[in-house]
Every structure is written in structure tokens, then in C-alpha cells.
Amino acid sequence: MQALSDAELLLRKDGLDKSLTACAMAGIEASASEQAEFALVQDEIARRGLASTVSSSSGIDWTSLLGLDFEGYRLTGFLAQGRFSFLMLGENQDGDRRVYKIARPQADAPSQDFDSNRWLTRAMDVTPFQVCDIYPSPAQMIDLQAERLSGFTSGAFVELLSVGNKDGLVYYSMPFLQGKTLRQYLQQFQPGVQDILKLFDLLALELVFDREGVFGMEERPEQYHGDITLDNIFLQGDFAADGTAPELTVRLLDPGYFGPLQMTDRYVENAMVGTPLYYPLLEADDIMAFGYCLWEAIGGRQPLLNPAGSNVEAEASILQTGLAEALEHLIQFRDSLGQPFLSALRSAALPSQAKPGVDRDIEAVILKMVRLAVDESGLLTIDKGYASFAEVEAALASIIPEIEPALGEVL
Numbered sequence: 066m067q068a069l070s071d072a073e074l075l076l077r078k079d080g081l082d083k084s085l086t087a088c089a090m091a092g093i094e095a096s097a098s099e100q101a102e103f104a105l106v107q108d109e110i111a112r113r114g115l116a117s118t119v120s121s122s123s124g125i126d127w128t129s130l131l132g133l134d135f136e137g138y139r140l141t142g143f144l145a146q147g148r149f150s151f152l153m154l155g156e157n158q159d160g161d162r163r164v165y166k167i168a169r170p171q172a173d174a175p176s177q178d179f180d181s182n183r184w185l186t187r188a189m190d191v192t193p194f195q196v197c198d199i200y201p202s203p204a205q206m207i208d209l210q211a212e213r214l215s216g217f218t219s220g221a222f223v224e225l226l227s228v229g230n231k232d233g234l235v236y237y238s239m240p241f242l243q244g245k246t247l248r249q250y251l252q253q254f255q256p257g258v259q260d261i262l263k264l265f266d267l268l269a270l271e272l273v274f275d276r277e278g279v280f281g282m283e284e285r286p287e288q289y290h291g292d293i294t295l296d297n298i299f300l301q302g303d304f305a306a307d308g309t310a311p312e313l314t315v316r317l318l319d320p321g322y323f324g325p326l327q328m329t330d331r332y333v334e335n336a337m338v339g340t341p342l343y344y345p346l347l348e349a350d351d352i353m354a355f356g357y358c359l360w361e362a363i364g365g366r367q368p369l370l371n372p373a374g375s376n377v378e379a380e381a382s383i384l385q386t387g388l389a390e391a392l393e394h395l396i397q398f399r400d401s402l403g404q405p406f407l408s409a410l411r412s413a414a415l416p417s418q419a420k421p422g423v424d425r426d427i428e429a430v431i432l433k434m435v436r437l438a439v440d441e442s443g444l445l446t447i448d449k450g451y452a453s454f455a456e457v458e459a460a461l462a463s464i465i466p467e468i469e470p471a472l473g474e475v476l
Contacts, residue, residue: 070370074113075185078106080248080296127151130167135231135238138163147319148186149203155238162241163226166210167234168203186292186321191337191347196403199336201328204235206338211237213320216287221271223299223316242316244302248295251362254308258422261362262465265355268298268315269458272351291321292339293354295361323349342369345406346399352451356434363431364419369409389446392437410437410445430460 069077081103127143130153134140138155144164145152153165188199188206214225214237226238245253247264256264290297297318302310321339325332337347343354361367388396388411396407417428425439432438434457436450451457 069109074106074109078103078110080246080252081106127153130234133231135165135236136227136229138165138238140165148188149201149206154241163238164241165236165238166207167236168207170203170233185294185342186319186338186340189337189341189347190333190335191404192333192335193402193404196347199326199328199331199333201326205328207235207237209322209338210320213291213322217320219272219274219288221268221315221317222290222320223318242299242301244300244310245304246296247298247300247358247362250300250304250308251295254304256308258363258420258427259465259467260308261359262427262461263467264300264315265359265362266458266461266465267313268317269355269454269461271315272454273458289323289349290317290351290354291323291349292319292343293317293351293358294340294343295358298358321349341406342367345369345404347404347406352454352457353435355454355457356431356436359434360416360431363423363427364414364416366414366419368413369406387444389440389442389444391447392445395447415439415445427464430464433460 081099127146130140130151131143132140135155138157138161140153141156142154143151144154149169151167151169153167155163155165188201190197190199208228211225211228214222215228223239223242226240228237230236250256251261299316299318300310300313301316302313304310321337321344323337323339325334326336327333337344340354341347343357344350345357346353357368392410396410399405399407415428416431417423417425429438432445433448433450436448438446438448440446451460
């Protein structure tokens with residue numbers, strides 16, 4: 066644990082948290098090794114002073130929610146907590162289960178004293194030269210997320226069942242899904258490159274069509290997700306010991322937000338609620354986030370995380386492909402705006418360097434998703450990327466031998 070950087074440690078904590086949550090949602094016991102590692106990670110986070118205790122400074126924590134009745138569903142279990150909310154399991158008298166996302170009480174809201182590094186998903190003012198964390202109320206964030214879920218037309222997004230306010234506790238509910246987050250799936254089953262590509266192809270297809278099967282859903286600008294990460298991609302299915310599932314569907318959880326935000330004490334014209342590691346340009350670019358997820362899933366490391374120790378010179382040898390002048394200028398320009406999230410590309414391992422069996426065709430598709438390419442001189446440079454998830458799906462299908470392009474006639 067001590068070899069991990071703060072960011073890597075928090076990323077590992079977030080992954081384990083989501084993994085244990087998925088086990089709880091599926092009604093199964095997490096492995097002893099995961100539980101033990103989670104305890105070690107929590108201890109190391111506490112030792113470094115990166116996190117507060119589970120209980121809030123106001124004395125309100127998730128245990129106070131147990132037993133409460135929401136719409137006839139009694140809260141029976143704690144699943145997870147986030148920057149703005151608690152995730153609780155509810156069950157009615159018929160045994161039907163739902164998941165309730167409940168805003169932290171205002172007294173427990175994140176503030177300048179609430180360590181902004183604890184949660185990878187952040188609320189930020191992304192105005193150039195003044196990028197900083199902001200602190201909207203938890204209730205506002207739950208309302209905003211529920212509003213976004215209600216407007217989605219794609220079956221790729223988790224369904225919104227209800228929204229409400231119970232004695233000052235703002236919440237929404239979702240279906241109980243059996244399955245695993247993509248991060249948990251990768252850690253447990255360690256699938257091969259082609260299996261990973263098939264999962265991403267399946268998600269790309271889901272993002273192209275709406276629930277009625279109408280093509281062109283993604284052409285509606287309000288349909289962006291805004292926080293696609295390995296922890297927000299959920300694989301719904303009953304998995305066998307080898308990682309296969311007879312009926313597998315892919316769902317996206319916890320959408321982010323990009324746009325104006327009216328807070329209690331200020332108005333933010335350019336706000337972001339999301340994860341900069343996957344949205345490094347601080348823009349609602351789901352294709353780029355999708356690409357960084359695929360890069361991480363195949364390479365085993367989030368490419369925008371600086372290595373432990375941040376010895377960029379030592380790590381530069383990993384990136385056997387140098388940076389073209391245009392990309393280096395883009396990184397420097399973003400740094401000057403207070404947006405340093407692309408800087409780690411200088412020491413990132415390309416997919417073909419990080420994973421045996423990744424050929425140049427696969428690598429080119431992944432890089433194009435994140436709007437990069439290797440130029441004729443062998444340097445990593447800027448690329449315009451794909452214009453739509455239809456193009457992404459067609460590109461993925463072209464590098465998966467067993468799959469016929471599903472959108473050939475459409476394109």
C-alpha cells in the first residue's frame with residue numbers, strides 16, 4: 066500500500082468500495098481477500114490523513130437511516146457512501162428490493178474542510194484560470210442527478226423509479242441490479258483483450274439506440290452521461306465461475322453534469338460534476354471517457370494517473386513513443402489554464418506496451434477514442450477522434466473477429 070501514490074490509493078479504495086457494494090447488491094458475501102484489502106486501504110488512507118471518519122462531524126451517518134421506510138421499502142442495508150450521498154438497500158413486504166440514493170444532510174455537506182481528494186468524482190468550477198472545487202448542497206446534487214436520469218432515452222442508463230423528500234432527506238430510487246461493476250469484473254475474472262473489447266462494443270451499441278430501438282439517440286446533446294468510469298459501468302447478469310453470463314446487459318450508473326449551477330452562495334457558469342481522470346479536458350466528452358476506460362481495462366492502469374513517486378524522468382522510458390509538438394503544446398496550454406489533467410500522458414504506457422497481445426490496430430482504435438494517434442514519425446499526437454458512438458462501435462467491431470459490424474447498414 067505504501068508504494069501507491071495518494072491518487073492510486075484513493076482509486077483502489079473507490080474500486081474496492083464499489084466491488085463490495087456490488088456484492089451487497091447481489092446478496093452475496095465478498096471474498097475474504099477483498100475485505101482484508103479494503104481494511105488495509107482504509108488504514109493507509111487514515112494514516113496519510115486523506116479521509117475523515119465514516120461518521121460526519123454532525124454525528125449523522127448511514128446507521129441513522131437503517132429501518133426508515135421509503136415508499137413502503139424499509140432500508141435494510143448500507144451499500145456505499147459518496148461525496149454527496151449514501152446508497153442504501155430497501156426491501157418491501159413482498160421481498161422486492163430497490164436501491165435508494167439519499168442525500169447527506171446539509172449539516173454533513175462537503176466543504177473546504179471536507180478533503181476534496183477523498184472522492185474521485187468531484188464538483189468543480191472549470192472556468193479557465195480559476196479551476197477549483199465547489200461545494201453544492203447534497204440535496205441539489207441528488208435532485209440534479211435524478212433530473213438527468215429522468216431525461217435519458219437510452220436503455221444504457223439505469224432506470225429512475227422514484228424521487229422524493231422524506232422528512233428533509235432528498236432521495237431517488239433505482240432498480241436492484243444483480244451483477245458487478247466493470248472494475249470488479251476485471252479484478253475478479255481478468256478477461257482477455259478480446260473479451261474486454263466485446264464488453265465495450267456491447268456498451269457502445271447500447272449508447273447508439275434509445276429504448277424504442279430508434280437510431281440516433283446520441284445526436285441529442287443532452288443525452289451525455291458525464292461520468293463514465295470503470296466504477297459507473299455496471300455489468301448486469303448472473304456470472305458463472307469463469308466470468309460468463311448467459312444474458313449480459315451493460316448499464317451506466319451515476320451520471321455527471323456539465324453546465325451552469327446555481328448554488329446557495331454563488332452562481333457557477335461552467336460547472337462540472339464528474340471525474341477529471343476520465344474527462345481531462347473538463348468537457349462532456351463521453352467518447353473520450355469511454356476510451357480512457359478501455360485503455361485502463363486493457364492496460365491495467367489508469368493512463369492519466371502519475372506513477373507513485375511521480376518520477377516522470379524515470380517513467381518516461383515506459384512511453385517509448387514520444388510526444389509530437391502539437392500534443393506537448395496542448396498539455397502545456399491546459400496546464401496554464403489550471404487544467405493539468407493531461408500531463409501524465411508524458412509517462413503513460415501505450416496499450417501495446419502495457420499489454421501483450423494488443424496489436425497496433427487495437428491500439429489505434431483506443432487512441433482515436435481519446436483523440437490521439439501515433440503519427441508517421443512514431444510520435445503520439447492529437448487526432449480529431451470519432452464523431453459518434455456509432456463510429457466507435459463500427460471501429461470496435463472491425464477489430465473483434467467474431468463480431469459482424471452491427472451498424473453497417475445504418476452507417
